[in-house]
Amino acid sequence: MGRSGRLVLVVGPSGVGKDSVLDGARAALKDNPDVVFPRRVVTRAPGLGGEDYIPASEADFAAMAARGDFALHWPAHGLHYGIPQSIENDFAAGRQVVVNVSRGSIDEARRKYPGLLVIGITASPDVLRRRLEQRGRESPAEIEERLGRAAAFTLQGDDVAILNNDGALKDTVQAFLALLQKRR
Template identity: 55%
Template sequence: MNASPTPSTTSAPSTPTPSSRSTPRAGLLVLVVGPSGVGKDTLIDGARAALADDPAVVFVRRDITRPAEAGGEDHQPVSEAEFLRHEAAGDYALSWRAHGLCYGVPADILQDLAMGRRVVANVSRGVIDEARGRLGAVRVVSVSADPEQLAERLRQRGRESDAEIADRIARARAYSIAGDDVVELRNDSDRESGIAQLVAAIVG
């Protein structure tokens, strides 16, 4: 008589955590957030330069309905009509509106995440929960700064009136992000120190 086959042993599937609920499995989406003027662009530019030779780290170039010559970050300028077409076609992994502009994170990041890369994106805190729910493992780097330093930075860049600066400072004081996936980055010291903190948050 033939011996009966030995039954295979299977383990019960583990329950996914809130920050890793979907494909991609191995990648990490690093979301840099913080009130306007805390220096996110400067920190991201510095981290990009520091990690330029690391193919496992990708920095997102956002679509923004703002002319290229308007200054600020290196972005892909699009018209509002173009933005809406891209958004409707599913060309953005994340999209939002803020201060009269439209912002989009290209869906190309999904492939980078699926390949296990670390993708760094400057986003609005309003899309954090959406990213946590849909885009796999997430780490949120919440950048803050002393209100007086923040006010001076806003004055130096010359985009806002005194009333608008006061409003931004009030909102910055109330700015708060919570979660086990949040890394606090206090950008009160020199530029190099802030960049080093962000690099550590990305690769750590």
């Protein structure tokens, strides 16, 4: 295939702190050209906070997908997400490519990118409830729905590593960085 790099998928229920862990890892690795964190294309208006994404309209996203501009893309929670095809250049250069994806895209990624690593980020139900309530984006009913989905969240496979993010963020970030190094 001509790939010497590796895809690292980061997955986990909403509210477990994936963006915070990724932000911490990105900051720690800012001077390391061998690990990249590509921006996702998202059908969301610009400037809504959270991750640094590339906004796209539904029509533009559909056109990009039809042209083959995405290495991976998927719908989730009423939006569409895409990972730019340019990650192929990073693989060819031997880089690790770290992306936040929906667990529904894992099987496709496994088919396209053998040897990948899936890092599942979790949090206990009490911690997750508190975080969801604090961020104030969901109604109480939506929080209960998210907690139910989180309880059903499972990952399986030899390519999976699980990180619990109940404690200090810096500890989870260090464990994340160790996985990137160890599982090379």
